[in-house]
Amino acid sequence: MKSRIFQPVAAVVLAAVVIGIPLWLVVATAGKSQAEAIDPDLSPPADWQLIENFRRVWTEADVPAALVGSLLVVVPTVVAVLILGSMAAWVLARRTSRLTALLYALGISGIILPPAVVTVVLLLRQLGLAGTTVGMIGVYVGIYLSTVIFFVTGFVRTIPDALEEAARIDGAGPVAVFLRVVLPLLRPVLATATILICLYVWNDVFYAFFVVGGRLDTLPLNLFRVASAGLYLNNWHLIFAYVILMSLPLVAVFAVAQRRIISGITGGAVK
Template identity: 80%
Template sequence: MNAASSSSRRHPARSTGLSDAPIWRRLQPFCAGTLVVVLIGIPLWLVVATAGKSRGEALTPDLSPPSHWRLLANLEEVWRQGRVPAAFFGSLLIVVPAVIGVLVVGSMAAWILARRRSRLTATLYALAISGIVLPPAIVTLVLLLRQLGLAGSAIGMICVYMGIYLSTVIFFVTGFVRTIPASLEEAAQIDGAGPVRVFVRVVLPLLRPVLATATILICLYVWNDVFYAFFIVGGRLDTLPLNLFQVASAGLYLNNWHLIFAYVILMSLPLVAVFAVAQRRIISGITNGAVR
């Protein structure tokens, strides 16, 4: 026994079954941190540093810090002369109804597709998520909106975004609904709840984590979109990306990279706020689900 204990003291790794981790595992945190700095930190610093420079320093954007920070002054100039408030409310007019509408319609459709098992439902699900890999034809969309009298209107743009991103919401929510026990819905039905009440009172609260994730993705896509907005509402309604495209070609912003990057910062602040709120929802939803 004494010999065994002395042997274990001389060879602790052999007695406990532990060994030194491979060098690649020890380098993983360093590699991950380096990757984050290269892919996120450097571009972010380039935007902030250029937005804080004067016009002369920002003629050739680089990673050097400004000799005198003018970030707040540049942001104020962009806000006053770049028609940012009107473009901001134009973006809100499209983004908020589009995101809410696609989340509500997509989650209801995903609930039905997840609970009903048949060949018809499987076919409908395949068709519903096909929009993820099949890009919409912009010419067809414009012609269809003209026939419906919605071309150049906010309602037409909202309908386009809902149609484009409905497949994404259905794909995310359907898989999440299948993990929810059907006994919860059956208990509510026994208590006399109808389908709408079951969805609103039982299913929808449990979908908060996945809906928060979908909200981040869809807000990111819709808020930064310039392609579809240019062809559908271009010239009739200002959004932040469209306004940036227009003023960047005008005399005020021509080669004024410090103002262009300051505009980018202003345009990104609402997305940062949405991400912060949705991230809290994701964490709280996962925690509540684990406790339950």
């Protein structure tokens, strides 16, 4: 009996320590002055300057332009990955041949196999897409398409075939069946995939740096640029304030989609 009570309490305490301490460190440091934040620690600031630090970062680091750049990459990437991934997953889930099984294995292999960065960059140069937003979106779509296929395929298998058969009897074609019957039922798992893809793409520096090469200023690239240029040298309060600003859109997306996340994960994992 005691173990049943102790285990959930221990889990809550562990989660609070693992998540709460780093979160408090970020918020407390972002609210300090430059002198207090030289050596970041868990002590609260003597005088909270969080709003003032937000204002400095917003203007000095040119955050609005970087925010627009991030949205120009993230939004098309998420839309393309969700549409292409859900359509491919629907076909792979409804076919049971050996060829389909092989295609499914190839489709989700991107989760395990790392992308060849040098080959990707050379290919983009041959196509004339190196250093462009379209090329960057194409790279992200290719990288994270496997994740959507993996989640959505298992979820589609839980949907009864009778629903699609009824739509076909009424004269609906494949596109109409997918858009009117299958796609509305995929909202929970697509919400989960949206969170994951947004998290990956929004915080990415590595692929953005090599593919775009600084031509498009996203939030992570902008933070890397200003920190490397010495603008934020020893200004940990501004760096942590920038991190909070950069995380707020992700928090908003999570708040909107959080009701469907758990059902999407469990629904896609049972099959």
